[in-house]
Amino acid sequence: MRIDSHxxxxxxxxxxxxxxxxxxxxIRKDFLPSDLKPILLxxxxxxxxxxxxxxxxxxxxxxLQLAAExxxxxxxxxxxxxxxxDAEERxxxxxxxxxxxxxxxxxxxxxxxxxxxxxxxxxxxxxxQCNLTYDILIYPSQLSAAIALVEKFPNQKFIINHIAKxxxxxxxxxxxxxxxxxxxxxxxxxxKLSGMVTETQQYKWNKNDFASFLDVVVNAFGIDxxxxxxxxxxxxxxxxxxxxxxxxxxxFANYSKTDLxxxxxxxxxxxxxxx
Numbered sequence: 001m002r003i004d005s006h007x008x009x010x011x012x013x014x015x016x017x018x019x020x021x022x023x024x025x026x027i028r029k030d031f032l033p034s035d036l037k038p039i040l041l042x043x044x045x046x047x048x049x050x051x052x053x054x055x056x057x058x059x060x061x062x063x064l065q066l067a068a069e070x071x072x073x074x075x076x077x078x079x080x081x082x083x084x085x086d087a088e089e090r091x092x093x094x095x096x097x098x099x100x101x102x103x104x105x106x107x108x109x110x111x112x113x114x115x116x117x118x119x120x121x122x123x124x125x126x127x128x129q130c131n132l133t134y135d136i137l138i139y140p141s142q143l144s145a146a147i148a149l150v151e152k153f154p155n156q157k158f159i160i161n162h163i164a165k166x167x168x169x170x171x172x173x174x175x176x177x178x179x180x181x182x183x184x185x186x187x188x189x190x191x192k193l194s195g196m197v198t199e200t201q202q203y204k205w206n207k208n209d210f211a212s213f214l215d216v217v218v219n220a221f222g223i224d225x226x227x228x229x230x231x232x233x234x235x236x237x238x239x240x241x242x243x244x245x246x247x248x249x250x251x252f253a254n255y256s257k258t259d260l261x262x263x264x265x266x267x268x269x270x271x272x273x274x275x
């Protein structure tokens with residue numbers, strides 16, 4: 001089964017989606033399962049993981065409803081306030097849904113030490129107790145906090161989003177390289193090969209721009225812990241779905257079918273416990 005491990009749905013709202021700046025005006029509109037399904041079929045994808053963009057339980061419920069109505073949505077990474085006193089109660093509630101796989105917080109908008117806070121870590125502890133995953137969305141400056149977090153919770157399943165968002169156009173940064181190498185040492189930490197085209201200057205790129213970054217990630221995490229993700233529809237500001245997919249398929253062209261099957265779906269099935 002070929003799974004896109006990272007994409008989004010939304011009904012566009014100018015206030016709620018204010019993060020869509022003028023450079024991203026192309027995607028200031030609704031993106032729903034009816035838009036994605038034909039794209040997945042055209043690209044021989046069998047399903048996807050829908051990931052939150054709004055930090056509300058309303059969005060979590062919206063995504064769960066979409067999953068109930070569309071069998072190709074294999075899992076939902078929603079949002080629950082991990083800092084709240086009732087975080088565990090809310091996680092237990094959502095765990096009743098088979099499609100609810102885990103949680104994400106927009107940590108990239110928080111302070112660099114946000115993940116080291118007691119309340120946040122209490123929330124992570126509740127995730128572990130509910131056997132749910134956590135998607136880590138950060139910038140490179142937050143890598144040291146991410147390393148400290150995963151070291152503290154060795155039994156919690158973590159996954160790095162968008163290879164921690166390095167500045168692609170300026171080339172490899174040793175701090176990012178070291179951070180990814182450290183994270184990759186942990187058996188409980190996976191990484192999504194996603195979100196790279198939108199980390200380029202003015203969204204201009206060619207596929208060779210990503211090879212050195214992919215080298216670092218694949219060497220650090222290994223083929224058993226990397227997952228393809230399109231980041232659709234955000235990726236559309238910098239490239240069409242098939243172009244984003246082509247970056248990855250070209251890079252892995254000389255890998256065995258067994259390894260390709262892992263990266264293109266098997267690892268997502270394992271990480272998100274997809275039946």
